[in-house]
Amino acid sequence: xxxxxxxxPNVGKSTLFNCLSNAxxxxxxxxxxxxxxxxxxxxxxxxxxxxxxxxxxxQRVLPATVEIVDIAGxxxxxxxxxxxxxxxxxxIRETDAILHVLRCFDNDNIVHVDGxxxxxxxxxxxxxxxxxxxxxxxxKKLDKVKRAAKTGNKEAQKEEAVLSRxxxxxxxxxxxxxxxxxxxxxxxxxxxxxxxxxxxxxxxxNVDEESAATGNHYVEKVKxxxxxxxxxxxxxxxxxxxxxxxxxxxxxRQMFLEDLGLKEPGSAKLxxxxxxxxxxxxxxxxxxxxxxxxTIPVGATAPQAAGVIHTDFEKGFIRAEVISYAxxxxxxxxxxxxxxxxxxxxxxxxxVKDGDVMHFRFNV
Numbered sequence: 205x206x207x208x209x210x211x212x213p214n215v216g217k218s219t220l221f222n223c224l225s226n227a228x229x230x231x232x233x234x235x236x237x238x239x240x241x242x243x244x245x246x247x248x249x250x251x252x253x254x255x256x257x258x259x260x261x262x263q264r265v266l267p268a269t270v271e272i273v274d275i276a277g278x279x280x281x282x283x284x285x286x287x288x289x290x291x292x293x294x295x296i297r298e299t300d301a302i303l304h305v306l307r308c309f310d311n312d313n314i315v316h317v318d319g320x321x322x323x324x325x326x327x328x329x330x331x332x333x334x335x336x337x338x339x340x341x342x343x344k345k346l347d348k349v350k351r352a353a354k355t356g357n358k359e360a361q362k363e364e365a366v367l368s369r370x371x372x373x374x375x376x377x378x379x380x381x382x383x384x385x386x387x388x389x390x391x392x393x394x395x396x397x398x399x400x401x402x403x404x405x406x407x408x409x410n411v412d413e414e415s416a417a418t419g420n421h422y423v424e425k426v427k428x429x430x431x432x433x434x435x436x437x438x439x440x441x442x443x444x445x446x447x448x449x450x451x452x453x454x455x456x457r458q459m460f461l462e463d464l465g466l467k468e469p470g471s472a473k474l475x476x477x478x479x480x481x482x483x484x485x486x487x488x489x490x491x492x493x494x495x496x497x498x499t500i501p502v503g504a505t506a507p508q509a510a511g512v513i514h515t516d517f518e519k520g521f522i523r524a525e526v527i528s529y530a531x532x533x534x535x536x537x538x539x540x541x542x543x544x545x546x547x548x549x550x551x552x553x554x555x556v557k558d559g560d561v562m563h564f565r566f567n568v
Contacts, residue, residue, distance in 0.1 A: 208299030221274035308422035414440035417465035529559035
C-alpha cells in the first residue's frame with residue numbers, strides 16, 4: 205500500500221519525503237527537481253510496540269511500515285501533458301492514497317511557481333488537473349458503454365448511468381470521492397477505473413517554524429476550504445522537521461520539539477494519518493525472538509491476517525490464539541493472561557481488531 209506525495213513544484217514535497225524516509229531525495233529551489241518518483245519505506249510510530257518490547261524483552265523489534273512515494277510537482281496543464289504531466293499523473297494513479305502538500309508560509313527566498321502564496325489557489329490547480337485526467341478516463345469508458353447500452357444490455361445501462369453521474373460531477377469540479385454511490389456501484393463500476401480523485405486525501409500544510417504548533421491564517425483557510433471533504437489536515441513545518449531528523453541524539457530532538465511547543469514530530473502524526481488513510485490496521489506477534497507489528501486491511505479475517513506472515517499460514521489455518529493489547533499490558537505477560545483465562549481461541553470468521561496480539565495454529 206502506497207501513499208503518494210503530490211503538489212505544485214517547490215512547495216516542500218521532496219523535503220517532506222526526506223524527512224519521512226531519510227532517503228535523501230534531491231531537494232532544491234527550482235521546479236521539476238524530482239522527475240522519477242522516489243519511494244521510501246517508512247516505519248509507523250506506535251507506542252504499543254514499545255510497551256510490548258518493554259514487557260517481552262525480545263531479541264528484535266519490527267514496526268509496521270508504509271510506502272511513501274515522492275511524485276514530481278504538477279503544474280497547470282499537466283492533464284494535457286504540460287511539465288511532463290502525463291508521466292506524473294500516471295505515477296499518482298499507481299498509489300492508494302494522496303498526501304497533498306500545500307505551501308502555507310511566506311519566504312521571498314523560495315520562489316513559487318505562480319509568483320505568490322495562495323494555498324487555496326494551489327489546491328484548486330492540482331484538483332482541476334486530477335479531475336481533468338479522470339474526465340478523460342470516464343469519457344473513454346462511457347463511449348464504449350453507451351454502444352453496449354443501446355443494444356439493450358441492462359448491465360451496460362446501469363454502468364452508463366453511474367459513469368454519466370461521474371462525468372457531470374467532474375465537469376462541475378467535484379472529485380469522484382465526493383460523489384455518492386451504492387456499495388454495488390462502487391465495486392462494479394467505480395473502483396475498476398482507478399480514478400485519481402477517488403483516492404483518499406490528506407492535506408499537509410507546510411508552515412514556517414513559528415507556526416508549527418498552532419498553524420496560521422493560511423492553515424485556517426485550508427481547513428475552511430476542505431471542511432466538506434472527508435479529508436484530514438495536518439500542520440507540519442517541513443523544513444524544521446528535516447533539521448530535527450539531522451540531530452544525532454533523541455534528547456536533542458526532544459529539546460528542539462519542546463522549544464517549538466510540540467510533544468512529538470509532526471511527521472509521526474502524518475505517518476499514522478497516512479496509515480489510517482490507507483485503511484490499515486495493526487496486529488502484533490510477541491515472543492522472545494521478536495515483537496513485531498503486522499499490517500492488515502481493516503476488516504481482515506484471522507486467516508487473512510495469518511497469510512501476511514506466510515501464505516502457508518492462511519492455507520492451513522486451524523485457529524488463532526488472541527489476546528487483546530489491553531489485557532496483555534494489564535496482566536504483564538502471555539503466561540499471566542492465560543492464567544486469568546483471558547486468551548481467546550478464534551476461528552476462520554474472526555475479524556481481527558487493531559492491537560490484537562496473536563498466535564496462529566496451522567497445518568500444511
